[in-house]
Amino acid sequence: MIVLGIETSCDETGIAIYDTDNGLIADQLYSQIELHAQYGGVFPEIASRDHIKKTVPLIKQACIDANISLNDLDGIAYTAGPGLIGALLVGSSVGCSLAWALDLPSIEVHHMEGHLLAPLLDEDKPEFPFVCLLVSGGHSLLVDVKGLGDYTILGDTLDDAAGEAFDKTAKLLGLGYPGGKILSDLATKGDKNRFKFPRPMMNRPGLDFSFSGLKTAVRVTYLKEIEKDNYDESRDKEKLINDIAASFQEAIVDTLVKKCQRAIKQTSYKTLVIAGGVSANTELRIQLKELETKLRIKSYFPALKYCTDNGAMIAFAGALRLLKEKSQSNKIKAYPRWSLEDLEETLV
Numbered sequence: 001m002i003v004l005g006i007e008t009s010c011d012e013t014g015i016a017i018y019d020t021d022n023g024l025i026a027d028q029l030y031s032q033i034e035l036h037a038q039y040g041g042v043f044p045e046i047a048s049r050d051h052i053k054k055t056v057p058l059i060k061q062a063c064i065d066a067n068i069s070l071n072d073l074d075g076i077a078y079t080a081g082p083g084l085i086g087a088l089l090v091g092s093s094v095g096c097s098l099a100w101a102l103d104l105p106s107i108e109v110h111h112m113e114g115h116l117l118a119p120l121l122d123e124d125k126p127e128f129p130f131v132c133l134l135v136s137g138g139h140s141l142l143v144d145v146k147g148l149g150d151y152t153i154l155g156d157t158l159d160d161a162a163g164e165a166f167d168k169t170a171k172l173l174g175l176g177y178p179g180g181k182i183l184s185d186l187a188t189k190g191d192k193n194r195f196k197f198p199r200p201m202m203n204r205p206g207l208d209f210s211f212s213g214l215k216t217a218v219r220v221t222y223l224k225e226i227e228k229d230n231y232d233e234s235r236d237k238e239k240l241i242n243d244i245a246a247s248f249q250e251a252i253v254d255t256l257v258k259k260c261q262r263a264i265k266q267t268s269y270k271t272l273v274i275a276g277g278v279s280a281n282t283e284l285r286i287q288l289k290e291l292e293t294k295l296r297i298k299s300y301f302p303a304l305k306y307c308t309d310n311g312a313m314i315a316f317a318g319a320l321r322l323l324k325e326k327s328q329s330n331k332i333k334a335y336p337r338w339s340l341e342d343l344e345e346t347l348v
């Protein structure tokens with residue numbers, strides 16, 4: 001089965017083609033980062049307009065890369081949510097229109113299910129059941145994954161998601177957008193022990209997250225430091241930012257790692273999967289790898305290019321669902337809010 005995947009939920013247009021016999025046969029990605037950088041975050045209307053410009057040309061290019069024509073497709077998968085409504089509507093209307101025109105089934109894909117399944121694109125892939133830490137710009141979730149579509153949320157974000165905390169902290173330090181990568185690069189040059197930022201919700205039982213207080217602690221520390229009598233901007237600023245970045249990252253990573261540990265204990269599962277944009281973070285990868293020996297488990301991350309948004313994960317998730325689901329309505333679907341727990345279970 002050959003499935004076209006369309007991802008337009010936020011600021012990346014991702015188009016890919018997945019062949020269930022031969023794997024990924026095309027993978028196109030266009031990032032809008034430069035368009036949004038001047039606003040310090042995603043400007044929804046600009047995102048939608050740019051998806052309109054890029055989606056069809058990227059589909060044409062993906063077909064050229066895969067050496068197929070549209071008539072060779074067996075199905076079309078598109079991200080139906082969660083995400084920005086205008087951006088989602090571009091992918092869902094293009095996907096459904098193509099499906100009508102070609103008389104193919106279309107399938108709506110949950111963006112976070114795409115992230116969750118991305119590590120299964122690898123040859124060395126996790127098997128169900130597993131605990132998944134899903135950390136992106138909009139979500140921080142711990143999920144009990146029993147099978148395709150069989151998801152129970154164990155822990156959720158009460159305020160800022162992990163990626164959002166990176167982005168907002170980078171912004172308040174004047175570092176630009178998107179902040180996760182910029183801040184984690186600076187952290188490699190900083191002293192993570194200089195500032196002891198709070199580890200939110202660690203002294204309470206449970207698996208929920210809260211990162212907005214951490215961002216406030218960074219703001220207070222930053223302002224206090226630069227107001228010191230002996231603070232010399234040209235001499236001290238670079239070191240201050242690097243040390244704050246490293247200490248902030250350590251607080252987030254430490255919190256995520258401890259919550260993963262708790263989730264593994266709670267479920268008694270032997271497999272931990274980490275996915276979403278923040279799973280690209282090197283320090284998080286290192287510290288979660290260390291859990292393998294400590295807890296005698298195995299951990300899996302997506303390839304770096306499949307941590308952040310991409311079309312491959314949507315084509316793949318769509319193909320798995322199309323193989324199992326009998327009827328598709330070909331109705332245009334777009335849900336800005338959509339819980340993973342509301343997905344249909346599909347046995348694999």
Ligand code: KG4
Pocket residue numbers: 010115135136137138139162163164166167178179180181184276277278279280281282307308309
């Ligand atoms: O999954 P994703 O591409 O989009 C959403 O679904 O939200 O995640 C984007 C998030 C952004 O907040 C970005 O700052 C963060 O992932 N991110 C990182 C890193 N690379 C991307 N956060 C920390 N370290 C990184 N290396």
Ligand code: ZN
Pocket residue numbers: 111115136137276277308309
């Ligand atoms: Zn995402």
